[in-house]
Amino acid sequence: MIYLLCFVLFGVGIYGLLVKKNIIKLIMSMMISSYAVHIFLIASGFRWHGRTPVLDATNTMQKIAMVDPMPQTLVLISIIVSAAFISLLCVVAIRLFQLFGTFDITKIKEKIKN
Amino acid sequence: MIEIPLLIIVPLLGVFLIVGIARKKSHIAGIISIITLCLIFYLYKNLLGAAGNSGVIVYELGGWSMPEGINLVIDGLAVFMLGIVYFISLIALIYSIPYVKKINDQWKYYALFLLFITGVSGVVVAGDIFTLFVFLEIAAVASYALVSISLEAGALYGAFGYMRMGMISSVLILLGIAISYNYLSTLSISEVAIKLGIRNQAGNLALDNNIVIIFVSLLFFIGFAMKSGLVPFHSWVVDAHAFSFAPVSIMLAAICMPVLGIYPILRIFFNMIGVTPKILSIMMIIGILSMILGTVLCLRERDFKRIIGYNCISELGFVIFGIGIGSKLAIAGALLHIISYSLSSSLLYVSDGAMDSEKKVSNDQNLKITFKSNVLTKVASIIGSMSVVGIPPFNGFWSKMIIITAAWIAGYKGNCMLIVLVLILNAVVFIKVQTHGMFKSKQRNRQSIVVEVPFLMRLCIIILMVFSLFSGVFWLSTQREAFLDPAVNMILEKGNYTKAILWN
Numbered sequence: 153m154i155y156l157l158c159f160v161l162f163g164v165g166i167y168g169l170l171v172k173k174n175i176i177k178l179i180m181s182m183m184i185s186s187y188a189v190h191i192f193l194i195a196s197g198f199r200w201h202g203r204t205p206v207l208d209a210t211n212t213m214q215k216i217a218m219v220d221p222m223p224q225t226l227v228l229i230s231i232i233v234s235a236a237f238i239s240l241l242c243v244v245a246i247r248l249f250q251l252f253g254t255f256d257i258t259k260i261k262e263k264i265k266n
Numbered sequence: 267m268i269e270i271p272l273l274i275i276v277p278l279l280g281v282f283l284i285v286g287i288a289r290k291k292s293h294i295a296g297i298i299s300i301i302t303l304c305l306i307f308y309l310y311k312n313l314l315g316a317a318g319n320s321g322v323i324v325y326e327l328g329g330w331s332m333p334e335g336i337n338l339v340i341d342g343l344a345v346f347m348l349g350i351v352y353f354i355s356l357i358a359l360i361y362s363i364p365y366v367k368k369i370n371d372q373w374k375y376y377a378l379f380l381l382f383i384t385g386v387s388g389v390v391v392a393g394d395i396f397t398l399f400v401f402l403e404i405a406a407v408a409s410y411a412l413v414s415i416s417l418e419a420g421a422l423y424g425a426f427g428y429m430r431m432g433m434i435s436s437v438l439i440l441l442g443i444a445i446s447y448n449y450l451s452t453l454s455i456s457e458v459a460i461k462l463g464i465r466n467q468a469g470n471l472a473l474d475n476n477i478v479i480i481f482v483s484l485l486f487f488i489g490f491a492m493k494s495g496l497v498p499f500h501s502w503v504v505d506a507h508a509f510s511f512a513p514v515s516i517m518l519a520a521i522c523m524p525v526l527g528i529y530p531i532l533r534i535f536f537n538m539i540g541v542t543p544k545i546l547s548i549m550m551i552i553g554i555l556s557m558i559l560g561t562v563l564c565l566r567e568r569d570f571k572r573i574i575g576y577n578c579i580s581e582l583g584f585v586i587f588g589i590g591i592g593s594k595l596a597i598a599g600a601l602l603h604i605i606s607y608s609l610s611s612s613l614l615y616v617s618d619g620a621m622d623s624e625k626k627v628s629n630d631q632n633l634k635i636t637f638k639s640n641v642l643t644k645v646a647s648i649i650g651s652m653s654v655v656g657i658p659p660f661n662g663f664w665s666k667m668i669i670i671t672a673a674w675i676a677g678y679k680g681n682c683m684l685i686v687l688v689l690i691l692n693a694v695v696f697i698k699v700q701t702h703g704m705f706k707s708k709q710r711n712r713q714s715i716v717v718e719v720p721f722l723m724r725l726c727i728i729i730l731m732v733f734s735l736f737s738g739v740f741w742l743s744t745q746r747e748a749f750l751d752p753a754v755n756m757i758l759e760k761g762n763y764t765k766a767i768l769w770n
Contacts (some may be wrong), residue, residue: 162441175426182433189440196448223447226396229441233403237433240407244359244414244426251419257426264420 154195161188175255176243179238186234190227197223268340269309271393273348274401276305277384284377287355292372296363299376303356303383310352313340314748320750322766324393332768337393337454339767342752344390346601347529349749351386354520354608355379357726362513364720375415382408382517388523393767395443395452395534395612399436402526402622406432406493409522413510420509428506431499435492442485449478455538456764462540462765478494483545484535494527496586498557500579507575511618515571519578519615520608526603537756537763542590549590549702554681556583557688564695573699574614576652580688581607587685588669591676598754599668603741606653606661609737614649617643620727643719646727653734656689661737 158187165185172178197220245255252260280302288295313323325338335450359379366375385405392398410432414425433620447453450461462479488499495503503523531549535541560580585607588600620643653660656667666689673682719727756763 165437166434169430182430182437186433186440187438188584189437189444192441193444193447196444199308222296222453223314226443229400230397233400233407233436236407237403237429237436240487241429242427243435244422244429245760247414247417248422248426251422260419260423264423 158188158192171197273387277380280380281377289372295373295376338391339393342756346753347390358513358516361726365650376406391659396453412514424505427503431502435489439489442482446482456767459764466536490531491534506572515615519611526605546590546592552581553587561691596672606665609734610653617646655693
């Protein structure tokens with residue numbers, strides 16, 4: 153179920169990236185597609201009735217039922233990276249809007265050519 | 267070996283120093299970054315001696331050994347790549363000291379530059395794919411900011427296109443990492459190689475038919491091909507190159523595209539997943555497409571920087587074509603071509619930047635005025651063009667000759683003809699550029715301000731000229747055993763890398 157959601161989100165994001173012309177919509181589709189991958193990673197580490205991945209000396213037997221901690225760390229790092237990315241994109245978008253007065257990428261391209 | 271993490275820590279320290287100290291006094295920032303890079307060169311030299319004996323050096327981060335920990339690895343290929351990266355970035359940094367005087371906050375530029383070097387060193391020494399991805403993103407974010415740092419309209423537009431492609435590629439790479447972690451429950455390159463090898467030997471899951479591995483390798487290939495600007499994904503290259511500063515263009519062309527694009531492809535396909543004939547043939551097809559389209563699109567351009575940008579695509583096409591042939595000679599040629607390509611493209615950008623600093627504008631029509639004013643830039647531009655086209659004494663000739671010979675031996679004779687055709691088209695493009703630039707020097711009505719080229723710029727131009735004149739012969743004769751052979755061995759024998767890391 154969650155994997156289906158990931159797939160749909162990823163499809164929406166890639167569709168938006170390839171088709172849309174508004175810069176803000178482009179940025180939003182980038183965010184959506186990266187969130188899809190994040191959800192996929194988190195879902196891949198999930199176990200039903202899993203316990204927290206902390207090992208203690210007494211019950212090492214329950215190691216099998218642990219939630220996989222690795223994807224969560226990966227997602228944390230990846231979220232930080234994409235935050236840096238998105239903020240830089242927003243700066244560029246704002247600057248482009250100040251210069252051209254439009255968010256439409258094709259109009260910006262025409263204005264640069266002329 | 268303590269030097270390996272220091273390769274990442276030292277430039278990062280430089281970034282913090284610049285941000286901390288040099289905000290008020292911008293001229294210190296350049297000095298700090300030069301000192302940092304010299305320190306890295308010293309560390310790199312130590313590593314060179316150490317890697318010569320055993321071949322592979324492994325550093326375990328935090329003392330955690332293999333299954334849990336993260337490894338940093340230096341092998342022949344990494345030494346080779348780091349050599350290119352540090353040499354070219356030192357040249358670009360020296361060059362940018364007189365060049366970036368016209369922007370207000372120089373310290374931002376230098377800090378971003380050192381951050382970029384941090385990311386690239388991390389990509390090269392990373393021992394598992396997620397570390398590689400994180401450093402790739404660090405380098406990529408720094409390069410997006412560097413492209414847009416001049417805050418001109420064109421630069422912002424180019425940076426936006428670059429970021430769009432970069433975001434798609436990083437999402438695809440992350441998806442590939444997620445799926446391969448799901449499937450193999452490990453991230454380390456050597457462990458993945460072992461697991462796939464075991465599955466392969468057991469016979470129940472051959473690489474060719476395993477749908478998950480095919481999907482993952484497609485994701486990785488598309489992602490890294492986007493980063494390196496190969497042909498179906500080349501749209502960002504020219505816009506990002508054309509409007510940015512000359513040292514930034516050097517960095518994009520000579521470091522970013524080969525090291526962030528080609529190097530991970532080599533590492534992942536040859537050391538981690540393992541190549542199959544299908545993957546190799548895909549590489550060859552993409553290489554040929556890049557060569558042809560990059561050169562054909564050159565023909566209609568008038569701006570010199572855009573021409574070099576398209577030419578970069580076609581040169582990387584040569585590299586990936588050489589890798590796709592897959593024989594030992596061809597891979598040696600491809601690696602050699604990375605050197606000669608980075609030297610010649612940076613020489614072209616350096617000479618163009620020297621003209622640019624003379625005239626303060628970079629419009630296509632003004633090409634004619636400014637070629638006239640300095641002999642050195644003229645000669646540099648001619649040497650760069652001849653190296654790109656492949657005229658014998660220059661280094662472009664040797665690498666291209668090796669690739670063509672390897673293709674001929676491997677039996678791809680039609681492709682050899684195509685390569686020669688591409689070279690002829692290249693020659694047409696650059697003859698056009700040089701004749702328009704050199705001999706038809708009519709004065710346009712726009713007055714240009716003629717300034718003497720600064721000393722540091724001239725120094726860079728001379729160093730690059732000397733290297734692109736001699737390095738072909740030099741590399742082939744003297745340094746082959748030290749640099750090229752270990753790299754080729756490390757690529758071609760998948761087991762070597764894994765064995766050296768797991769049972770060192």
